[in-house]
Amino acid sequence: MAFENNVDVEHPVHDVRMAAIKNFEEKGFPSKKEEAWKYTSLNSLQKIDFSIFPKEQNALEYKDVKPYFIHEIDTYKIVFVDGIYSSYLSETTHDGVDICLMSAALTKPMYKQVIDVYFNKIASKDESLTTLNTAFSREGAYIYIPKNKMPKKPIEILHFSTGNEASLLLQPRNLIVVEENAEVQIIERHQSLTSNDTLTNAVTEIFAAKSAIVDFYKIQNDAATASLIDNTYVDQKDKSVVNVHTFSFGGKLTRNNLNFYQNGEYIDSTMNGVTILGEKQHVDHYTLVHHMQPNCESHQDYKGIYGDSSTGVFNGKIIVDKIAQKTNAFQKNNNILISDKASINSKPQLEIFADDVKCSHGCTIGQLDEDALFYLQSRGIPKKEARALLMYAFANNVLSTVRIPELKARINKLIAEKLGVNLGFDL
Amino acid sequence: MAYTEEELKKELETKEYEYGFYTDIESDTFPVGLNEEIVIAISKKKEEPEWMTQWRLEAFRIWESMEEPTWANVHYEKPDFQKISYYSAPKSADPNKTLDDVDPDLLEMYRKLGISVDEQKKLQNVAVDIVVDSVSVATTFKKTLAEKGIIFMPISEAIKEHPELVKKYIGSVVPQKDNFYAALNSAVFTDGSFCYIPKGVRCPMELSTYFRINQAGTGQFERTLLIADEDSYVSYLEGCTAPSRDENQLHAAVVELIALDGAEIKYSTVQNWFPGNSEGKGGVFNFVTKRAICEKNAKVSWTQVETGSAVTWKYPSCILKGDNSIGEFYSIAVTNNYQQADTGTKMIHLGKNTKSTIISKGISAGKSQNSYRGLVQINSRADGARNFSQCDSLLMGNECGAHTFPYIEAKNKTAMIEHEATTSKIGEDQIFYCNQRGIDTEKAIALIVNGFSKEVLNKLPMEFAVEAQKLLEISLEGSVG
Numbered sequence: 071m072a073f074e075n076n077v078d079v080e081h082p083v084h085d086v087r088m089a090a091i092k093n094f095e096e097k098g099f100p101s102k103k104e105e106a107w108k109y110t111s112l113n114s115l116q117k118i119d120f121s122i123f124p125k126e127q128n129a130l131e132y133k134d135v136k137p138y139f140i141h142e143i144d145t146y147k148i149v150f151v152d153g154i155y156s157s158y159l160s161e162t163t164h165d166g167v168d169i170c171l172m173s174a175a176l177t178k179p180m181y182k183q184v185i186d187v188y189f190n191k192i193a194s195k196d197e198s199l200t201t202l203n204t205a206f207s208r209e210g211a212y213i214y215i216p217k218n219k220m221p222k223k224p225i226e227i228l229h230f231s232t233g234n235e236a237s238l239l240l241q242p243r244n245l246i247v248v249e250e251n252a253e254v255q256i257i258e259r260h261q262s263l264t265s266n267d268t269l270t271n272a273v274t275e276i277f278a279a280k281s282a283i284v285d286f287y288k289i290q291n292d293a294a295t296a297s298l299i300d301n302t303y304v305d306q307k308d309k310s311v312v313n314v315h316t317f318s319f320g321g322k323l324t325r326n327n328l329n330f331y332q333n334g335e336y337i338d339s340t341m342n343g344v345t346i347l348g349e350k351q352h353v354d355h356y357t358l359v360h361h362m363q364p365n366c367e368s369h370q371d372y373k374g375i376y377g378d379s380s381t382g383v384f385n386g387k388i389i390v391d392k393i394a395q396k397t398n399a400f401q402k403n404n405n406i407l408i409s410d411k412a413s414i415n416s417k418p419q420l421e422i423f424a425d426d427v428k429c430s431h432g433c434t435i436g437q438l439d440e441d442a443l444f445y446l447q448s449r450g451i452p453k454k455e456a457r458a459l460l461m462y463a464f465a466n467n468v469l470s471t472v473r474i475p476e477l478k479a480r481i482n483k484l485i486a487e488k489l490g491v492n493l494g495f496d497l
Numbered sequence: 498m499a500y501t502e503e504e505l506k507k508e509l510e511t512k513e514y515e516y517g518f519y520t521d522i523e524s525d526t527f528p529v530g531l532n533e534e535i536v537i538a539i540s541k542k543k544e545e546p547e548w549m550t551q552w553r554l555e556a557f558r559i560w561e562s563m564e565e566p567t568w569a570n571v572h573y574e575k576p577d578f579q580k581i582s583y584y585s586a587p588k589s590a591d592p593n594k595t596l597d598d599v600d601p602d603l604l605e606m607y608r609k610l611g612i613s614v615d616e617q618k619k620l621q622n623v624a625v626d627i628v629v630d631s632v633s634v635a636t637t638f639k640k641t642l643a644e645k646g647i648i649f650m651p652i653s654e655a656i657k658e659h660p661e662l663v664k665k666y667i668g669s670v671v672p673q674k675d676n677f678y679a680a681l682n683s684a685v686f687t688d689g690s691f692c693y694i695p696k697g698v699r700c701p702m703e704l705s706t707y708f709r710i711n712q713a714g715t716g717q718f719e720r721t722l723l724i725a726d727e728d729s730y731v732s733y734l735e736g737c738t739a740p741s742r743d744e745n746q747l748h749a750a751v752v753e754l755i756a757l758d759g760a761e762i763k764y765s766t767v768q769n770w771f772p773g774n775s776e777g778k779g780g781v782f783n784f785v786t787k788r789a790i791c792e793k794n795a796k797v798s799w800t801q802v803e804t805g806s807a808v809t810w811k812y813p814s815c816i817l818k819g820d821n822s823i824g825e826f827y828s829i830a831v832t833n834n835y836q837q838a839d840t841g842t843k844m845i846h847l848g849k850n851t852k853s854t855i856i857s858k859g860i861s862a863g864k865s866q867n868s869y870r871g872l873v874q875i876n877s878r879a880d881g882a883r884n885f886s887q888c889d890s891l892l893m894g895n896e897c898g899a900h901t902f903p904y905i906e907a908k909n910k911t912a913m914i915e916h917e918a919t920t921s922k923i924g925e926d927q928i929f930y931c932n933q934r935g936i937d938t939e940k941a942i943a944l945i946v947n948g949f950s951k952e953v954l955n956k957l958p959m960e961f962a963v964e965a966q967k968l969l970e971i972s973l974e975g976s977v978g
Binding site: 105392395405407409410414415416418419421422424425426429431432434437 | 892896900901902908913921
């Protein structure tokens, strides 16, 4: 791959990129030998010859992609087609808040101050795939919410791949900075519109300043040929609240690296996830919460339903530093296997160096309750619907924390589609 | 000065002892280093048959190609395997030593544990007066065991006397190539125990009792092979609550348990090797491979109380091969000062309706690091498998660490797995409550720790449960600021 040909050496972050490519060249793609990748193999993806830089811009009509938006409500939209910004489909703003493009933020002097402080500051400098993104990402969303501000409406970030070219490797890079006492809601989605293979290696950096509130929803319901490696890094200051919801229903191989760093006191971090898989899908949730200051909380709740030959991985790591006294860290991972060929690997991990803490993790793997199923059937609910109802109930804890009603309805619909039922009501 | 006959007799006795002792040592210590010749020499020394020598050599060759594992959550200076002498004669009693020569701290600990004077002497290599009582007890035990057809002897004797059993089962659960330390042990093991319980026999006594009277073989590379034939039962205890100050820094033991159809093995361990001093100097490295295989309807239960060793690396495991087999693991691991423990279990479910239970209690104090590492694996053919795991950690003081690394892998839709882990400290209100009722803080902590570990202590054979309880108290002494 001739990377250099397309690289802009005059670019302000050129040095950062060079350092990143150097690291990636040393490390290469992670293999199963590494503990963090024990249950996920990237071999099948490495065999595909992805093209890194799309050559032409593909136009999309709004009507074609409307279903992928939360169109019931008005939102800001940052839309990319094959990695290139689509101004036609987007709705950005500079009115009090900045909701625009990473490429603009990196090059225009007015953003320099923010970029200098935040860009590539918490994203790992030695994790190989993150550095691959740092080296080659060109585009992504840039969201800056100043002190005491809140955008009028939620923000949607959408990545479409049309695959007019063969196989595409997309590397979006998002930077989200939420200043003191500000608030933002973001919905992110990757969607492939082609039967060609696509691989997305995304990196998102989120900075939540004092008392900031961030809700981030990730919808992963991509085509069966699309793979996603999603690296999210969250830096939190005093009293900030960050919630990340991950809904994984689609895609071929999905790996979510979700990292929280608590750099302040009285922080609340929440990671919730619902995973429903079938066929040969593979989803790997790899979470990290690093408690570095006292009096913080973290909550993790991941539910998974695995059918067909799907495989699921949950790896949740909690580190509590010595000074992080009075930490409350909770982690829950519940799984249902509904097929003989499905498998789940779960590896919760607690590393605790402080004594005055309350930490717990729980993990269960089980089946639907036969008695409950029988009860529903005896009341005239067909088996399929009854099963779906029970699965809904199983996932409902997580759904109830979604704060945008339309989004919740949408996710309910996606779950119903995934389970192949029509319940005719919303939960 | 009159020279009485008695004095002369004494002198002669002492002299004889002295010489016998030293000659023995000279011929029985091998040069440091490890190579094929040493392995062959060990085998020869033990008068082993050819197949055993070959088996050891095979292990040695595998070991040479292996690297020391680094994945465990422990940090230590790697031992130099070429600087260890792999065979030395078992320690004989030193006739000139009396209990007065023994470290008074140690004696104080014995007193607290309630260990009899005779036993104290034995543990400290002090020559024991002939205690008619205990000899007769041992003999009675031996007789009872023989009547039932139970074979219980050092493994080196078993290799000679029961080669068919040893040959069939040794390495069947922990193969030579299993891991670095297992390979090393397979090549150079010098002593250990062998036990065979015939079909349908229920071993009438805790084998531990026998074990203690017969001086535990505390070699550096111990090998234990325990076979419970169909529908038999045995309870076995290794180790001792009394602290052992062994000079050997590296211990790499292998324990293999074979529970045939319907058999039940209860294996309890109390480990209290020298943990190093309060500055973290010295101490034993304990790298142990323990594994059991359960055939149909068999049950294996591991219980361990780990309080000693500077570094512990130990995962007693069960392979639940037969249908309806049961594996259990109950553990208390206490670390204080600079101790590091990485311990846990593996439950591999292969058969249908297999069940496993894991209860692990970690207590860390001082500057120690205590890790639980476990694997629960349900294979695709293990229909109806069930697992319950609970790992609780208790932290005392703010300089220690508690870690959990459970791996859960399920490949069967009928699997039911529950895993729970908590980490907490002793609540101030709990201590206050005790103080208020006139229980001082140290006692209160002992009380709470006891309650915390009760589920595991209950699984120990009676007499050891009492000692283990005291041991916990002593291990944590002084850890409260």
